[in-house]
Amino acid sequence: MPNHPFTLAEGQPVADPAVSTTLPIYGGGGLTTLGDTLLLETLAHFNRERIPERVVHAKAAGAWGEFEVTNDISSLTSAKFLNGVGKKTPVLFRLSTTGGEKGSADTVRDVRGFSVKFFTEEGNHDIVGNHIPVFFVRDPIRFPSLNRSHKRHPSTNRPDWTMFWDFHANQPESVHALMHLFGSRGIPDSIRRVTGFGVHTFKMVSADGRFRYCKFHFRPAQNITHFSDQQATRMAGANPDFHNQDLWDAIARGDLPVWKLYVQVMEPEQAETYGRALFDITKVWPHKDFPLVEVGQMTLNKNPENYFAEIEQAAFSPSNMVPGIAMTPDPMLQARMFAYPDAQRYRLGVNYTQLPSNRAICPIHAPFERDGRGTMTRNYGGEPNYVRNSLGSGIPSQTVSNVRHTERISQNAVLGQNEIMVDDEDFIQPRELWNRVFDEAERRQWVSNLSETLEGVPDQLKDAVIAMFSKVDPRIGQLLEVKAKNSSRL
Numbered sequence: 032m033p034n035h036p037f038t039l040a041e042g043q044p045v046a047d048p049a050v051s052t053t054l055p056i057y058g059g060g061g062l063t064t065l066g067d068t069l070l071l072e073t074l075a076h077f078n079r080e081r082i083p084e085r086v087v088h089a090k091a092a093g094a095w096g097e098f099e100v101t102n103d104i105s106s107l108t109s110a111k112f113l114n115g116v117g118k119k120t121p122v123l124f125r126l127s128t129t130g131g132e133k134g135s136a137d138t139v140r141d142v143r144g145f146s147v148k149f150f151t152e153e154g155n156h157d158i159v160g161n162h163i164p165v166f167f168v169r170d171p172i173r174f175p176s177l178n179r180s181h182k183r184h185p186s187t188n189r190p191d192w193t194m195f196w197d198f199h200a201n202q203p204e205s206v207h208a209l210m211h212l213f214g215s216r217g218i219p220d221s222i223r224r225v226t227g228f229g230v231h232t233f234k235m236v237s238a239d240g241r242f243r244y245c246k247f248h249f250r251p252a253q254n255i256t257h258f259s260d261q262q263a264t265r266m267a268g269a270n271p272d273f274h275n276q277d278l279w280d281a282i283a284r285g286d287l288p289v290w291k292l293y294v295q296v297m298e299p300e301q302a303e304t305y306g307r308a309l310f311d312i313t314k315v316w317p318h319k320d321f322p323l324v325e326v327g328q329m330t331l332n333k334n335p336e337n338y339f340a341e342i343e344q345a346a347f348s349p350s351n352m353v354p355g356i357a358m359t360p361d362p363m364l365q366a367r368m369f370a371y372p373d374a375q376r377y378r379l380g381v382n383y384t385q386l387p388s389n390r391a392i393c394p395i396h397a398p399f400e401r402d403g404r405g406t407m408t409r410n411y412g413g414e415p416n417y418v419r420n421s422l423g424s425g426i427p428s429q430t431v432s433n434v435r436h437t438e439r440i441s442q443n444a445v446l447g448q449n450e451i452m453v454d455d456e457d458f459i460q461p462r463e464l465w466n467r468v469f470d471e472a473e474r475r476q477w478v479s480n481l482s483e484t485l486e487g488v489p490d491q492l493k494d495a496v497i498a499m500f501s502k503v504d505p506r507i508g509q510l511l512e513v514k515a516k517n518s519s520r521l
């Protein structure tokens with residue numbers, strides 16, 4: 032604690048912030064008056080302490096760390112933070128649940144958000160991914176509805192499995208993500224033990240201007256382990272902040288969590304014939320066709336000193352990309368590039384990029400984006416505020432090239448109206464997961480996890496859900512049917 036007297040917000044010393052100042056009255060006692068600036072400031076600031084929580088991914092833990100390159104990939108990307116073995120870059124990490132509010136329990140079955148901000152010499156680069164490799168929808172217009180169906184019912188104000196299954200039975204492109212969600216990885220037992228996937232297809236661009244398509248993957252050095260439904264439910268009551276505590280305590284005792292970063296790489300020539308899984312985030316690229324290439328490792332080494340300032344005010348966005356990594360026509364990625372900065376302008380204000388957790392460590396020169404509420408810098412002083420000025424700052428830099436690439440893709444890789452419709456191809460990868468990745472114990476657990484959520488769902492909808500999973504494999508339908516009969520239908 033600083034050895035300094037308490038003050039008002041603008042520095043005037045106060046005797047005791049726990050005692051309001053009254054106007055003495057004749058005969059004893061005192062009157063509270065509007066002249067007590069300390070009291071007014073205290074009450075007024077308290078009234079304004081809350082800011083909007085994130086509309087999704089509100090509950091989270093976060094920490095600072097460092098990324099180090101362990102395998103040079105300069106032949107793939109010119110991004111300086113990925114070039115040169117041993118190169119180190121500071122990072123900010125945030126791991127969230129998706130559906131619950133800021134005060135909700137950590138140990139719920141949900142997709143975890145996996146956000147990393149790399150503070151590079153070329154500006155901030157963010158990977159804003161999830162802990163499973165695929166997503167529920169591939170048309171961004173469905174994203175708000177997806178989330179509302181997972182959140183509270185407008186009437187009962189409770190999460191509602193009927194709403195949840197009604198959305199998914201009518202949007203069966205989510206079947207692959209649901210296979211992951213109801214598997215054991217749906218409830219991690221620790222933040223330190225989760226995988227992280229960039230999910231989207233990005234481009235890596237090398238110094239010679241060539242590009243390749245790529246996907247980012249984080250894998251924990253710690254074993255991947257999880258909670259059963261029963262353990263998670265018990266923990267949600269006993270310690271709703273269990274994951275936050277686990278991460279904080281591990282870092283505080285020096286047991287630092289580590290993740291390796293990998294990329295999958297696809298040559299543009301391969302992309303020409305790859306079809307729609309190229310940009311469809313309900314699908315993965317099989318590792319046997321696109322093996323993981325090691326890039327580096329991330330170590331978390333410092334807890335936040337102030338959660339609100341450092342984690343709540345952090346603003347991650349897939350639109351934060353450095354030269355050498357670029358966006359693709361993936362429609363979900365395109366939509367996210369709008370949605371995040373828009374949400375952050377609303378949540379944190381137009382100058383959110385100046386907040387300590389978001390401020391780039393390299394020089395920032397954006398005099399054409401200045402002013403606005405809450406400006407925290409010298410605001411570019413007297414520099415002209417219009418482009419192409421001839422007074423010093425208006426001449427564009429010749430050192431930065433503005434590379435544009437022609438996408439090398441076949442027409443059917445771009446998701447048009449027809450490709451948004453669900454067809455047999457959508458069930459192939461979920462079937463592989465069920466038959467080849469899950470063992471028998473995992474299959475039985477999956478059926479048990481999911482069937483619990485069908486209790487109380489109307490029979491007609493239950494049948495639609497069972498029919499959807501029967502298309503993955505008829506045995507899933509049979510197992511669900513048996514479970515359903517043994518519970519509510521008897």
Ligand code: HEM
Nearest residue numbers: 085088125144145146160161166171174230347366370374
């Ligand atoms: C948070 C929108 C898809 C991962 C958010 C936020 C919005 C949003 C508005 C809150 C941002 C903030 O207030 O700072 C969308 C839209 C999507 C989409 C419109 C699709 C069209 C996805 C996908 C992933 C994802 C596909 C994973 C690959 C996350 C994560 C966060 C987040 C990790 C939390 C960021 C943080 O840690 O602060 N999303 N999202 N979202 N989203 Fe998405």
